[in-house]
Amino acid sequence: MSKVKSIFTSSNAFLVYLLVVMILIVTIINPNFLSAENFLTILRSSAYSGIFAIGFLFVLICGGLDVSFAAVATVGQYIAGKVMINAPGTPWIFVVLIPPLVGVLLAGFNAFMIYKLNAPPLIITIAIQNIVFGVLQFVTQGRWLSNFPKWFNEFPLKLVVSTENSNGVLYGLSVLTVIWFAVAAIADFILKKTVYGRRLYAMGGNIEAARRGGIDILKYQMFAYGFLGFCSGLAGLVHTMVTQTVAPNTLIGNEFYTIAAVVLGGANIFGGSGSVFGTVMGVIIMAVLTNALTIMRVPAYWHQVFTGGILIASMAVTAAHARRAYKKG
Amino acid sequence: MANYITMKNICKNYIGVQALKNVDFSLDRGEIHCLVGGNGSGKSTLIKVLSGVNQPEPGGEIIIDGKTFSSLSVQESIKQGIRVIYQDLALFPNLSIKENIAFQIYGETNSPIVDWDAVESRAKAAMEIIGLDMDPDRLVGSLSIAEQQLVEITRSLVGELKLLILDEPTASLTRKEVNALFAAIRRLQARGVTTMFVSHKMNEIFEIAEKVTVIRDGEIIGAYPPAELDDDKLVYFMTGKTFRTEAPDPIDPSAGFILETKNLTKKDEFEDISIQVRKGEILGITGLLGSGRTEFALSIFGMNPPDSGEIWIDGKKEKITSNVRAQKLKIAYVPEDRLSQGVILDQPILENLTITVFERFLEKFGLMNLKKRRSESEKMVQDLLMKISSLDAPMRTLSGGNQQKGVLAKWLATNPRLLILDEPTVGIDVYAKNSIYELIKNLARTGMGIILISDEILEVLSNCHRVLVMEQGKIVHELTPNENSAAELLEKFNLA
Ligand SMILES: Nc1ncnc2c1ncn2[C@@H]1O[C@H](COP(=O)(O)OP(=O)(O)OP(=O)(O)O)[C@@H](O)[C@H]1O
């Protein structure tokens, strides 16, 4: 009984209400907005930030922070792009493995430095972000990569379920969206059902207690940051598939968008709480907001004002929920 | 009884302090062993060596069941069936009760998948042993400190338990909860579990211990059967000194009221409370945890404004709706859980002590008189017999009891006209307790009004002019302490 009630009053439910209300308002202003086609497009174009967000969630839950994920992703993109251009015959499986691998290595290095130097993760990852970005600019000389092999052009256009719209154009559920949701499902399983996930929550809740409980902190930090690294690589790959270009400055600088989405989704910036469902909702809400404002031809600078506003509003709601949860249990 | 653990020649140095000096210590299987000693004498440090949190200096030996170790890691200690409940709790506030309790079983199996049914059933089984009757899905962060402690104790029962170590487990428990805890310890003893126990409460030590080891300044004084000891002897072994408590000076019956409350009421918390505190009076309030005494005290301090009723300060009716207002009226409140509310662990002791009164050291142009600040801090340290290596060391390096004293000192320094002390001597050793009582009485002599809230009947009876008993939000009894008071309270209210 109390479980049923909590479904309607939890902070996740708030996100659903928020999304529905937003969709209703936008639809009243502009009826073109409400269509399956538009919604599926939004899901496809936010697949990469959705994957970033899930990785970022892991690091937040364990009490860490990592702002270098976009830089890490760009390195993966660039190496994979170079390989495809210089050796077009490379089997696809190798190409798609490169970015996640690069991600795991760089993020693992982050985790190691944070642990060994016992330094604030924000500072370490800002440093790494800067170093990586600088090196990238030097190596690439600002040049973009494009003209990738045919399989790389065609794969992201694949639809898992499809139908035609009134103009006879095919639309449907993109394979990229499916990749995002698959990552989300795996992440959800890890967090809820595995020892690894539970220990991440424990570390985020009270790291000293976790240490006394015999948890190998370095190992689990490596796991969380490594998972973010993996997701960053994958997100970078998906992003390249959507844009078909690699440029050193498209992902870097937009980290705030991902962080905002995760926090909007109810994760605590100080660690210990957050859910995959909330994170997915956070990303969708941010994407719907951007899309709606674009459709309504609101100038870009207003987007930021709205994003900030929504973030503050959701913080207020999350805080109220947390207070209630801690009061009543 | 058979020997279970022997520690030989254990030393532990921190920067500037030798916390353990060539300690020899042994435990017999299945016994209930009490470790006593003053604040900062090395009890927690010794425990941390056994639990693997601290590694002793090379040269020592720890022999468990005939196996010799030069030091233990946390994992090894857990593997040996040793579980510790620390002074500062080690729970996960963001997780449920059942997950906190059953957390250790994650390390038991090799399967990476969490067996939620096992978590639930193991947690429930352990809760049954302790008699913990709560919804296992509640978040631990939503529980009171006392409840959290019970969860922590319950947690140690999950998994293979051979030695249960409790570092001041009763500090924040009510008498009823202490009884439940002792019952649980005895039940565990029947299963062959050994218990090692730290407490500053004499009556508890004599009630439960089968062997008492005394430690002073990092050295073992000796191990004794309780039958060979009494209060005075034990205190002498711990401190090397003897002392007596004296009743407070009589108050001037014509002195004015510093505080008067009239029919103070707050729904579900307290009802119709009318009390008076004269200048120079020490008023004791006792009653079980949950009797509404803290809520009432907070309402005078502005942090829990009442629904109805009046508060008069120095003969003037006041509306106190915030703690800022209360401080303006020179009311000070030293909270019950000082450790979570009152210390900045990474700041130097000096800063912590003077944070409430730093204006006092400001001179021309707002510059701080550092010399004066230091000398007054030194005096505070002396007054409360704090054991510190240097005023510049971070608060974190102090033993639990010495941190408590620090918080107390900083509030005492504000020189209020009404001082409310909520359980001021929890976790403080007998010797320092006495110095705090002396201090309270001295403050009263200067005309300060004092409200002393405490569970310990003897504490209020021997230090207060008047004692009120609260039960379920109401004042049910008032007495002026005399030699029969303790028996009277025990008989009427079952307060031991
Ligand atoms: N991390 C640390 N760094 C430096 N000194 C420390 C540290 N921890 C403890 N000490 C010092 O070691 C000594 C012993 O401390 P310990 O915590 O073992 O005392 P205790 O007997 O448990 O006291 P209490 O009754 O107050 O809890 C104290 O002088 C304390 O200041």
Ligand SMILES: [Mg+2]
């Ligand atoms: Mg201690």
